[in-house]
Every structure is written in structure tokens, then in C-alpha cells.
Amino acid sequence: MAEVLTAEAILVATEEVLRRYGPAKATVVDVAKALGVSHGSVYRHFATKAALREAVTRRWLDAIHVEMASVINPEGSAAENLKAWLQHLFDKKRLSHTDEPELFATFRVLVSESCAIPEYHVGHLVGQVARIIRAGVDTQEFVTDDVEKTAQAVWDATDRFHHPAHANEWGDPHIQDAFDAVVSLVIAGLRYNRVPSAAGDA
Amino acid sequence: MAEVLTAEAILVATEEVLRRYGPAKATVVDVAKALGVSHGSVYRHFATKAALREAVTRRWLDAIHVEMASVINPEGSAAENLKAWLQHLFDKKRLSHTDEPELFATFRVLVSESCAIPEYHVGHLVGQVARIIRAGVDTQEFVTDDVEKTAQAVWDATDRFHHPAHANEWGDPHIQDAFDAVVSLVIAGLRYNRVPSAAGDA
Structure with a gap:
């Protein structure tokens, strides 16, 4: 899975997670879950939660x-x-x-x-x-x-x-x-x- | 005291009370206390706290x-x-x-x-x-x-x-x-x- 995970896919999933949970509750773990990957895979593209947001x-x-x-x-x-x-x-x-x-x-x-x-x-x-x-x-x-x-x-x-x-x-x-x-x-x-x-x- | 209590004096005292306690805490009792009168005397001029404010x-x-x-x-x-x-x-x-x-x-x-x-x-x-x-x-x-x-x-x-x-x-x-x-x-x-x-x- 990890080799097909693009920054764009993460951004699309993050927008969806933010839309669903709101800005206070949305976490990197939620984004990883939505994509079916580990949160480490997300951090490989975005070093911090702040950078991702x-x-x-x-x-x-x-x-x-x-x-x-x-x-x-x-x-x-x-x-x-x-x-x-x-x-x-x-x-x-x-x-x-x-x-x-x-x-x-x-x-x-x-x-x-x-x-x-x-x-x-x-x-x-x-x-x-x-x-x-x-x-x-x-x-x-x-x-x-x-x-x-x-x-x-x-x-x-x-x-x-x-x-x-x-x-x-x-x-x-x-x-x-x-x-x-x-x-x-x-x-x-x-x-x-x-x-x-x-x-x-x- | 009651006969010299004017609406103007109540308003001046209320502004002072609001300044001191802030809008959330200021009460009619505080205003009455600041004027040395009963809260009934204040209500004689202003029927409700909302009207006074x-x-x-x-x-x-x-x-x-x-x-x-x-x-x-x-x-x-x-x-x-x-x-x-x-x-x-x-x-x-x-x-x-x-x-x-x-x-x-x-x-x-x-x-x-x-x-x-x-x-x-x-x-x-x-x-x-x-x-x-x-x-x-x-x-x-x-x-x-x-x-x-x-x-x-x-x-x-x-x-x-x-x-x-x-x-x-x-x-x-x-x-x-x-x-x-x-x-x-x-x-x-x-x-x-x-x-x-x-x-x-x-």
C-alpha cells in the first residue's frame, strides 16, 4: 500500500476527516484509518499534524x-x-x-x-x-x-x-x-x- | 435616602458597577449597595435588570x-x-x-x-x-x-x-x-x- 500513497490522497482524506469530525477532533490516526495505512505512512509525507492541516x-x-x-x-x-x-x-x-x-x-x-x-x-x-x-x-x-x-x-x-x-x-x-x-x-x-x-x- | 435617589444617580452607579465587575457578574444588588439603598429602590426606577442595563x-x-x-x-x-x-x-x-x-x-x-x-x-x-x-x-x-x-x-x-x-x-x-x-x-x-x-x- 505504502508505495501508492500520494500526498494528494492524504490531503483528500484529511479534508474528508475534517469535514466529518471537525477541526478539534480530527487526528492523523483518523486520516491513516480512512486510508487503510499506518499513521507513520502519513507522517512520511507530512512531518507534523500542523503541516498536514x-x-x-x-x-x-x-x-x-x-x-x-x-x-x-x-x-x-x-x-x-x-x-x-x-x-x-x-x-x-x-x-x-x-x-x-x-x-x-x-x-x-x-x-x-x-x-x-x-x-x-x-x-x-x-x-x-x-x-x-x-x-x-x-x-x-x-x-x-x-x-x-x-x-x-x-x-x-x-x-x-x-x-x-x-x-x-x-x-x-x-x-x-x-x-x-x-x-x-x-x-x-x-x-x-x-x-x-x-x-x-x- | 429614597426621595433623593434619581434615575441618573442609578445609571452612574450602574456604569461604575459594570466597570468594576464586568457584565456577567454585575447585579442590581451591587448597584443598590453602591448607592446605599435597597434593591427595591432601584427597581422603582427600572422595572427589570434588563431595563436598567x-x-x-x-x-x-x-x-x-x-x-x-x-x-x-x-x-x-x-x-x-x-x-x-x-x-x-x-x-x-x-x-x-x-x-x-x-x-x-x-x-x-x-x-x-x-x-x-x-x-x-x-x-x-x-x-x-x-x-x-x-x-x-x-x-x-x-x-x-x-x-x-x-x-x-x-x-x-x-x-x-x-x-x-x-x-x-x-x-x-x-x-x-x-x-x-x-x-x-x-x-x-x-x-x-x-x-x-x-x-x-x-
Whole structure:
């Protein structure tokens, strides 16, 4: 058995064990049992329980990053892309919180176990927002002298719709209106100071 | 003694008791003891412990509302007023969280005990933001077709800097930069779509 045991198989089994037992109870022994191997075989791939949990979390977050990147339409306007991207993230988090509250809570615990993980996750997503804004600056749809800082500001300004501390507000019947109003305000902010298209340098 | 016992004196004593014992342990008997009266005398003014706690919370929030309203300078521009108002709120909350963490936690518990209280508090503050925006619309500094909705959007977009769920981020050394970036973006959003001053109706 040991020679066919891949890191990927361990990660899949660990995610399933976490889903079943929750983050407080899931152990490496449970993962080994689910795979029909000894816990030593699991430790050969992941030196510690913490390393295994971090790898599962990163794998799960990477899937989200790929999905979020796919929302960006290279043919779309920057405003359309930003709106669609923020909406997709909000819908994804809201549905996950409503439909799979235990899994949502599990991953919330996992993400908060290491300082490196939230930084990794937020860094990736803010990087995607920066990509959208940069495209908007290139087409003169948006104006900013600091794309990275502005991307972080967009992220912060919309945190009611992605930060898990606000998850209990996502069931509010007016939450979509609130989202629309904030996103409009943010997009108007990104457009302000747009250089008139006929302006010269001199 | 009973004839000089005012509701105000009870509220002052209750705040002190809450400050000393915390929200979980403070009782009406403690309040009565601190005032040297029977608990019956306290109940003559406040029918239940919940009513007393709610009255203390409202009194404390009202003082904040008065202080926040005083930040608005009738001679200032709307952008200056909005920035100063948001900064004052942020500084106030941040200092309270850093310097008096137990009192901050106490009032956080009190505010969350009744659904009416957060609505009352947020409603008041969003009303002040609406007042600032309306003044900006009157002077054509800001543009919006819905002042109330926009005020709520400004409140939501800045929640990282006033919502207690984010209090653990307020010690971040870059938090003031993050605040400045969000407030800039929001103010730019409020200015966008400004009708050119020479525009006619026809």
C-alpha cells in the first residue's frame, strides 16, 4: 500500500476527516484509518499534524484562487470585472456559510491557525483585485497612482461581504442592496480623477 | 435616602458597577449597595435588570452621539467633515479598545444584548453621515440620488475602522494608512458624477 500513497490522497482524506469530525477532533490516526495505512505512512509525507492541516488549507484556498481568477473576463470592462469578481466571492462565501455552516466554521478555524495562511489567502485575492484595477488603469477606465494600495482599499471597503466576522449579517434580506451600494461607491471612487481623454501633456 | 435617589444617580452607579465587575457578574444588588439603598429602590426606577442595563447602554451611546455630532464643522467642506468624523470615531474606538479593553468588552456585550440597541446606535451614526453627505450635495461637492442609502454605504465601506469585530486589527502598524486609503476611495466615490457647474437643463 505504502508505495501508492500520494500526498494528494492524504490531503483528500484529511479534508474528508475534517469535514466529518471537525477541526478539534480530527487526528492523523483518523486520516491513516480512512486510508487503510499506518499513521507513520502519513507522517512520511507530512512531518507534523500542523503541516498536514496547513497543506489541506492551502490546497482548499488554491482551488478558490483558481476559481476566482476564472471570473475575470479579459474582454470585459474593469468595472464589470470588479463587480462580478466581488459578487462571486460574496455569493461563494454566503452560500458556504448558509449551506455548509460546519465546513465553513472548520475552514475558518484552519485558516486562523497560522498567521501565514490568512496573509497567503488575502494576498492572493488582493493581487487579483490589483490585476483588475491595473487593466482598468491601462484602458483609462480607472485612475490611481498606486494600484496595490488601491486594491487593498477596495478589499477593505468590501470586507462586510467577505470577512467571516460579518458572516452573521449575510442572511439579512437587504444585504444584496448593501453590497450593490458599496460596490457602486467603490467603482465611482476608482473612476474619479479620470483624465479627460483629449488632455495633452503640455 | 429614597426621595433623593434619581434615575441618573442609578445609571452612574450602574456604569461604575459594570466597570468594576464586568457584565456577567454585575447585579442590581451591587448597584443598590453602591448607592446605599435597597434593591427595591432601584427597581422603582427600572422595572427589570434588563431595563436598567439598556438604559445605561443608551446613556453611554447618547454621550458618544453628542460627541460625534460636535466633530461636524458647519464651515468645513463635506469631504473634510466626513474624513474628520470617521477619523474621530476610529480614534475613539481604537483608544477605548487599547486603553480600556475590559470596558470596551463590557459595552460590546451590553450593546449586543438587545437588537434595538445596535440599530439605535448605528441608526444615529449613519444619520450623522447622511447629514454630512446632504450638506455636500447642497454645495455640489458630492453627488448622489439617495443620501440615506449612500450614507449606509459609507458606513459599511468603513466598517473595518469601527466595527468591533475588527478591533484586533486596530493595533496593526499600517492601520492608519489603510484607513486613509479607504476614506480617499470613498470620498472620490462621493464626488464622482459631479454635474459640471455650467451644465444646463436643456
